[in-house]
Amino acid sequence: xxxxxxQFQAPNQLLVCGDWLRNQPRPSASQILENHPPQAxxxxxxxxxxxxDSTLPITLLELILAYRKAxxxxxxxxxxEGLVKLLNLSLDSRRNTSQKQPPPPLTLLNQAxxxxxxxxxILFRIVDFVGExxxxxxxxxxxxxxxxxxxxxxxxxxxxxxxxxxxxxISFLMGVILAFIGAIPLKWFQAEMYVASxxxxxxxxxxxxxxxxxxxxxxxxxxxxxxxxTMQVNxxxxxxxxxxxxxxxxxxxxxxxxxxLMMPMLGIFADLISILGGLVVAVVYLHLSPLSYFSxxxxxxxxxxxxxxxxxxxxxxxxxxICGCYQGLNCGRDAESVGRxxxxxxxxxxxxxxxxxxxITVLSVVLKI
Amino acid sequence: MPSPAPIVASxxxxxxxxxxxxRDLSFQVEAGSVFIIMGPSGCGKSTLLRHLIGLQEPASGxxxxxxxxxxxxxxxxxxxxxxxxxxxxxxxxxxxxxxIAQNIALPLQxxxxxxxxxxxxLCEYKxxxxxxxxxxxFYPSELSGGMQKRAGLARAMALDPExxxxxxxxxxxxxxxxxxxxxxxxxxxxxxxxxxxxxxHDLDSIFTIGTTAIFLDPATKSMTAQGNPRELLRSTEDPxxxxxxxxxxxxx
Numbered sequence: 001x002x003x004x005x006x007q008f009q010a011p012n013q014l015l016v017c018g019d020w021l022r023n024q025p026r027p028s029a030s031q032i033l034e035n036h037p038p039q040a041x042x043x044x045x046x047x048x049x050x051x052x053d054s055t056l057p058i059t060l061l062e063l064i065l066a067y068r069k070a071x072x073x074x075x076x077x078x079x080x081e082g083l084v085k086l087l088n089l090s091l092d093s094r095r096n097t098s099q100k101q102p103p104p105p106l107t108l109l110n111q112a113x114x115x116x117x118x119x120x121x122i123l124f125r126i127v128d129f130v131g132e133x134x135x136x137x138x139x140x141x142x143x144x145x146x147x148x149x150x151x152x153x154x155x156x157x158x159x160x161x162x163x164x165x166x167x168x169x170i171s172f173l174m175g176v177i178l179a180f181i182g183a184i185p186l187k188w189f190q191a192e193m194y195v196a197s198x199x200x201x202x203x204x205x206x207x208x209x210x211x212x213x214x215x216x217x218x219x220x221x222x223x224x225x226x227x228x229x230t231m232q233v234n235x236x237x238x239x240x241x242x243x244x245x246x247x248x249x250x251x252x253x254x255x256x257x258x259x260x261l262m263m264p265m266l267g268i269f270a271d272l273i274s275i276l277g278g279l280v281v282a283v284v285y286l287h288l289s290p291l292s293y294f295s296x297x298x299x300x301x302x303x304x305x306x307x308x309x310x311x312x313x314x315x316x317x318x319x320x321x322i323c324g325c326y327q328g329l330n331c332g333r334d335a336e337s338v339g340r341x342x343x344x345x346x347x348x349x350x351x352x353x354x355x356x357x358x359x360i361t362v363l364s365v366v367l368k369i
Numbered sequence: 370m371p372s373p374a375p376i377v378a379s380x381x382x383x384x385x386x387x388x389x390x391x392r393d394l395s396f397q398v399e400a401g402s403v404f405i406i407m408g409p410s411g412c413g414k415s416t417l418l419r420h421l422i423g424l425q426e427p428a429s430g431x432x433x434x435x436x437x438x439x440x441x442x443x444x445x446x447x448x449x450x451x452x453x454x455x456x457x458x459x460x461x462x463x464x465x466x467x468x469i470a471q472n473i474a475l476p477l478q479x480x481x482x483x484x485x486x487x488x489x490x491l492c493e494y495k496x497x498x499x500x501x502x503x504x505x506x507f508y509p510s511e512l513s514g515g516m517q518k519r520a521g522l523a524r525a526m527a528l529d530p531e532x533x534x535x536x537x538x539x540x541x542x543x544x545x546x547x548x549x550x551x552x553x554x555x556x557x558x559x560x561x562x563x564x565x566x567x568x569x570h571d572l573d574s575i576f577t578i579g580t581t582a583i584f585l586d587p588a589t590k591s592m593t594a595q596g597n598p599r600e601l602l603r604s605t606e607d608p609x610x611x612x613x614x615x616x617x618x619x620x621x
Contacts, residue, residue, distance in 0.1 A: 022481050022529075053529040055483075058490045085560040090497040334465035334510050 002050060006032050006059070012041045014063075016079070017048045020056035029062035038067045043075035046083070057086050064091070129326045133256065136248040146249040155258035159220055163266060166215060171203075171270035174211055175277025178202050183286055192286045196293045197300035199278030204305040205364075206312070208270045210357055212263060213316035217349030221324030224255050225345035228328025229338040237329070247329065256321035263317025264310045271309065304369050312360050319352040372400035373436060375532055375564055376421065381430035383416050389428070390416050394592050396583050398532075403558060403565045403578045405598065408585035409613060414568045415459070417585070418536050421566065422456050423447055435531075452480055455525030459536040461517045463509040469496065469520045470505030476527045495523040499553060515546035519553070526557070533558075535567040539574050551577050572614070584610045 002018040004026035009015045014036070020026055036042075044060065060076065064087070067074035076087055106114070139145040182198035228251060231237050240247050275297065282288040324345045331341040376398035383390040390413040398404040406414050419425040420432065423439060432439045434450050442450065456462075463472050470492045477488045496502055499519040509517055518538060525533055538554070539547035551574050558565050558578075569575060575582060575598045582601065584594040586609055594601055594610050602614045 022483055022487075054491055054494060055487070058487070058494045061494060062490065082560045082562060085556065086498065089556065089560070090494055090502075093497040093500045093502040332510075336466045 002048065004056075008036050008042075012039070012043060014042060014044050014074075016044060016046045016056070016060075017050075019050040020052035020059070022053055022055045026055060026059070029059050029066060032059075032063060033066055038070040038072045038074070040072050042067070042072070043078060045078045046080055049080065052083075057083065057090065060087060061090055125330060126326065129329070130322065132248045133252060133322070133325075136246065136253050139249065140253065145253065146246065147253045148250070151250075152254040152257060155254045156262060158223075159216070159258040160262040160265060163216065163219060163262075164269065166219065167212060167266055167270050168273050170211055170215060171208065171273040172277040174207060174270075175199055175203060175274030175279075176281055178207065178274070179278040179281035180285070183281060187286075192282075193288060193292055193296050194300070195278060195282050195286060195288075196275075196297040199275060200297045200301040201305055203274040203278075204271050204301060204309045206309070206357065206361065208274060209267050209309050209312035209316055210353060212266045212270050212313060213320060213353045213357075214350060216259065216263065216266070216317070216320050217323070217346050217353065220259060221320045221345045221349050222342045224321075224324030225327040225331070225341045226338055228252075228325060229331030229341040232329070232331045233333055233335070233338060252325045252329070255325055256318075259321035259324075260314065260317040263320070264313040267309055267313035268306075271306070308360070308364050308369055312357060315356050315360065316353055319356060320349050323349040323352060374399050375435050376404075376566070377433040378421075379431045379433075381417075381420065381432060382428045383413055383420060383425075384428040385416075389590060391585060391590055391592070394430070394583075394585075396592065396595060398564060398566060399581070400531075400564055401558075401562055402580045403555070403567065405575050405579035405582035406566065406568045406585065407570060407575055407582050407598075407613070409587060410570065412585040412587040413590075414570070414585060415536055418534060418566075418568045422454065422534055423451055452528055453530055454532045454534060455528065455530035456534045457518070457521045457525045457536065457538055459540055461509070461521035463517060463521055463524065465509050468506050468508055469501065469512070469523070472509070472520065473505075473524045473527045476524070480528060491527070495526055496520070498526070498557065499523045514541050515543075515550070518542065518546075518550055522550075522553070522557075526561075529561070530563065532564045532566060535565065535569070537569055537571075538567065539569065539571045544573070547571065548573065548577075554578060570613075572616070575614075584613065586610070 004018040004020045004024060006014060006016045006027050014032070018026075044063075060079075060083075064074045064076060077084060079087070136145060136147075140147060178199050179195050182195050183192060186192050186194055186198070228237070231251070237247055237251075240250060279290060279293050282293045283290060327341040327345040327348065331337050374397040378397070379395050381394040382392045383394070394417065406417055408414050416425070420427050421434075426440050435453060437446070437450060439447060439450060463469070464475075467475070470489070473492045473495050474488050477483060477491060481488075483491070492505055493502065496505055499522050501516060501519055501523065504512065504516070504520070509520065512520060518541075522533075533554075535554070538550055542550065554565060554567075555578050557563070565578070567574065567578065579598045581596065582594075582598045583592050584601070584607075585591075586593040586607075588609060593607050594605060596604075598614070601610065605611050605614070
């Protein structure tokens, strides 16, 4: 297989020969020009040109463009027909290039300004979304909503019964962990029996709702964002808008209501299972009787603990539903945006959960609930 | 001496689990030809293409790519064979998180030892061939449907493939853009002397670029005709093929 060469044989003829393949050595345009700077009347000819791939046209193009830059024309019409066509095609297209200009560098003040605009846009969109959702709920109460019952029931099943296995596992283990952590200091004071109070109050008031909120954020809110985001990518949302079907009624309301309704129920379920987890530790590790465990539990936990927990669950359900649906509806139109919307849904849910739980805890202390 | 046929299919049966889509497909694609796989919507054209580009194994039959029984090769050998083909997917399949130039550069970085400078020059060259010179820094979402198709074609040509597969290249394009894409495909095919395999039901494309065509009939779940599209229109006695080929009016 002859190697690729490009040399001037006659004064004005650059002879191209050999195999020009990307996995073989070949001269570069700059090497060719080093020996023979551009001159008027030069032309390209091919002799014993074997196999060639795109490396030959790009070398020749570089030569032609270097000649043009120097104010000369390198005649390539004597090359094989296919090669000439490719060079013509490429050179024709290069005449009409529209280079994308990089954005101008931003000063710190510009960046702060753009950040402010970006944040205000997000806030406006959130307010807009919550307002639309409120109107959709109002439409539902006056019987004008276009939400389909079948969709809502399906979402209820997805949010509720299908979440039970993961909620059971995590809440049982949370009860066990809480009881174990509490058992050590309680043993120092021979107050092991109060492990039931620790698990009961801790789970009912705070840990149960937080745990359910975070699990539902990762499991369901992210799914909402991914579903709605994919619908955005597939132009399904556009199809709804153009048909005058409000996406808020049709898509958001069933998901949001299912989440709001199921969260308190999942909270109660998680409380019960975590109490059982605590019971296992109390019986096996602390050697308490089940009767004394439940007796202490009922004496020290109040109905208000359960009600605060249920209220927290309801608030977290609203937040999880809003975050998931908002991120899905505001997703971009490519695959990457769906991933970004899903991640944003989970992160915004967790941030909202932490803020909401902090506020509720402070509020319940101030109000002495 | 003519080059051997790069694609030879013998008694291919295509199926999804137990559901047979097409049975006993036998054909060969000659080197340097424009081979059209045509048929009505849902007849299994894209499924056949998935088998030809190594995404799905046929239920039975043999498929020879460049003289090798594709499905009897090891995964590494299959990958080596697939390096010699380029594919333009129906929805282009451009990676949305990368610029157009990065889309073209990725297979070159993966499979060649070219320098970064050479890869950049190749990207510019491929884009200029499809009329997208200067669009390397654009993301797919910033381009129109027709431009995305051409960018997809530039990526398909990145490794100088011997065979180019096209899945419904004119879908989603207006007639002018579709016609330009057909012309571009023909121009590139003649310049590069590559083989084109085109899945389409677009009659304009079939008659403009096709040298050989096969017709997949969903009613019989088989290939009912093979030949030059214009000659098929003149000579066929198969009513479903006649109806398919003449639905745009009588052609001369």
